Amino acid sequence: MKIAVLWRPGRNVEWQNRYLGTTIPDDALEEATLHRDGLIEAGHDAELVCWRQDDLAGMLEELGGGRFDLVFNASSLAEVAFLEAAGIPYCGSGLDLVALDKAARKKILVYHGIPTAPFFVVDDASRATGGAVPLAELKNGWRPPEPLSYPLFVKPVRGRGSSGISDESIVHNHDELVRQAEKIITRLDQGALVERYVQGREVTVGLIGERPVVLTPLEIEYNQVKTNTYEHKMDREIFHCPARFSDSELERFKAVALDAFRALGARDYGRVDMMVDDRGQPTVLELNTFAGLQIVTGREEHLHASYIGEMARAMGMSRSELLGTIVESAARRLPTPTRPARADRPALTAHTPAAPPATNVASPEPG
Numbered sequence: 001m002k003i004a005v006l007w008r009p010g011r012n013v014e015w016q017n018r019y020l021g022t023t024i025p026d027d028a029l030e031e032a033t034l035h036r037d038g039l040i041e042a043g044h045d046a047e048l049v050c051w052r053q054d055d056l057a058g059m060l061e062e063l064g065g066g067r068f069d070l071v072f073n074a075s076s077l078a079e080v081a082f083l084e085a086a087g088i089p090y091c092g093s094g095l096d097l098v099a100l101d102k103a104a105r106k107k108i109l110v111y112h113g114i115p116t117a118p119f120f121v122v123d124d125a126s127r128a129t130g131g132a133v134p135l136a137e138l139k140n141g142w143r144p145p146e147p148l149s150y151p152l153f154v155k156p157v158r159g160r161g162s163s164g165i166s167d168e169s170i171v172h173n174h175d176e177l178v179r180q181a182e183k184i185i186t187r188l189d190q191g192a193l194v195e196r197y198v199q200g201r202e203v204t205v206g207l208i209g210e211r212p213v214v215l216t217p218l219e220i221e222y223n224q225v226k227t228n229t230y231e232h233k234m235d236r237e238i239f240h241c242p243a244r245f246s247d248s249e250l251e252r253f254k255a256v257a258l259d260a261f262r263a264l265g266a267r268d269y270g271r272v273d274m275m276v277d278d279r280g281q282p283t284v285l286e287l288n289t290f291a292g293l294q295i296v297t298g299r300e301e302h303l304h305a306s307y308i309g310e311m312a313r314a315m316g317m318s319r320s321e322l323l324g325t326i327v328e329s330a331a332r333r334l335p336t337p338t339r340p341a342r343a344d345r346p347a348l349t350a351h352t353p354a355a356p357p358a359t360n361v362a363s364p365e366p367g
Contacts, residue, residue, distance in 0.1 A: 001044045001331065005081075006090075007032035008051040008075045027304065032074045034294045036322060039072065042324035051075050056082065064088050070330060072323075087332040091330040093266045101157045102193050102286050105264055109284055112263040116284045117146055117198050121157060122181040122339065123191035135185055139178055148196055155178040157191040164188055170197055198275040198283045203243045205257035206291065206308035208269045208322065210329040212261060214254040214265040215311035219243035239305075241314040249280045256282050268329045269293065271308055293326070295319040307350060 009028055032048055039046035047068075052059055063071060064086050071090040073079055080098045083090045092098075097105075109116045121132040128134040133142055144152065151172050156164040171177045181192040202222075206215040221238040242250060246270055257272035264287055272292035273281040292306030295313055312322040 001327070002067065003039055003044050003046045003070050003072050003327065004049045004063055005032050005036045005046055006049050006051055006075050008064070008077055008079065011030055014054065019208075028029065028210050030073075031294055032291070034296075034319070035072060035074050038295070038319035038323040039327065041318070041320035042327070043320075044324075044327065046072070050322045051079055053078065059228045060086055069334065070327065072327065074293075089330065089334050089350065091268050093268065098239070098289050100264075101191070102155075103157055103191070105287060106193075106195075108264055109260060112259070114260050114263060114284055115282060117153075119193060119195035120144065120148070121191045121193055122185070123157075124185055126195040127191065132191055135178075135182060138181060141174075143174070144177075144194070148194075151197040152177060152194050153197040154184065154192050154194050156184050156188050157193045159188070159190075198277065198285075200275040200277040200283075201243075202273065202285075203245075203252055203253055203276050203282065204271055204273045204307050206269070206271045206311045207257060207261050208329070209325045210268075210332055212258065212269075213325065214258050216241055216298070216314050217243040217245075217250050217253045217257075218307055218311050218314075219245075220307075234329065239307075239310050241310050245276070249276075252280075252283050256284065260287055261286050269308070269326045293322065295322060 008161075009029055011025060014068075021267055036046045049062060053287045059082065063083070065183050069089070071083055073083065073086055073090045073092050077098055079089070080092070080095050084095045100108075103119065103121050106116050106119055121130075122128075122135055122138050123132040125134040125136055141348075151170050154169050154177065164187075168176075168180055171180050177194065181194065184190065184192040202219065202220045203217050205217045207213065208215065219240040219242075221240060243253070245253070253274065253276070256274065261270055266287060266289060269291065271288040273285040273288065275285060276282050291308050292304070293308050294304075294306045295309035295318070296305040309319075309322070
């Protein structure tokens with residue numbers, strides 16, 4: 001199969017650069033090259049294609065002219081929107097999920113009874129719709145209602161790779177909440193998701209394939225930080241795969257991850273992050289639809305290892321097997337004489353009932 005590996009410079013660092021006002025080295029090309037090499041090892045004819053936001057006509061000609069059978073999208077939201085609008089087959093979740101922010105996804109999880117922390121959103125008054133609390137109202141003394149109490153955790157409502165997350169994301173009083181929410185809103189031009197701070201151990205579970213294979217849960221051990229910050233994720237992580245829990249607990253984490261993956265309508269691959277309390281009960285943090293997939297070998301040890309790559313390697317999977325499974329899943333949606341293009345899946349609302357209306361209070365605890 002002829003596959004275009006679509007990548008975009010800066011996709012891993014752009015949000016954090018805006019948040020900190022720094023310039024972090026970009027490894028997007030090296031990551032995409034690993035994907036290309038893995039697909040070649042899997043027997044495909046793969047080629048790198050760089051995303052050009054200012055040349056959409058050229059992108060359409062290059063990707064939609066019949067030269068490629070499938071796009072392996074190692075990129076982001078805008079590229080998914082383009083591919084979907086153009087009717088170009090691609091790997092990964094559809095626009096109906098990718099376009100949802102973290103708050104909208106949490107509402108769906110709550111509806112389906114999947115454990116996730118109660119939350120609310122703070123945003124600029126011009127965008128504070130759907131139940132979001134205007135920043136000015138928060139500054140004027142608005143207080144989180146029960147069951148929310150300090151400490152709380154504040155993070156961007158969009159983004160990836162722990163961008164916008166630091167030890168300051170854990171807030172212990174109203175002044176810290178206002179300061180952190182305003183920092184996200186002004187620097188990243190988006191809302192701040194505020195949720196109950198769940199203390200425990202962080203576990204993440206990857207899923208790949210059409211009927212997804214649930215990978216071995218991986219535990220992330222924090223070093224000298226309180227949460228999984230961007231800097232910690234890039235430089236100082238300690239992995240335990242399988243996670244250091246009993247077999248029955250690991251099976252429970254896998255079941256919760258699969259429930260979340262299906263409830264949100266994800267496809268091909270994804271990663272469900274969760275916190276596990278001292279009773280072994282998981283709370284889902286979020287689903288990552290653009291999870292890293294690189295398996296780092298000895299000659300690439302300078303690159304950041306991905307969680308899914310580590311899970312796959314712990315299960316004895318090679319890079320070609322990991323990426324090949326994802327491509328096989330996406331290839332089943334390719335048009336055939338009996339299945340027209342773009343008839344690959346129902347809209348998310350077709351199998352996920354609408355979530356309850358948003359309010360200015362925290363979402364209820366799932367039952």
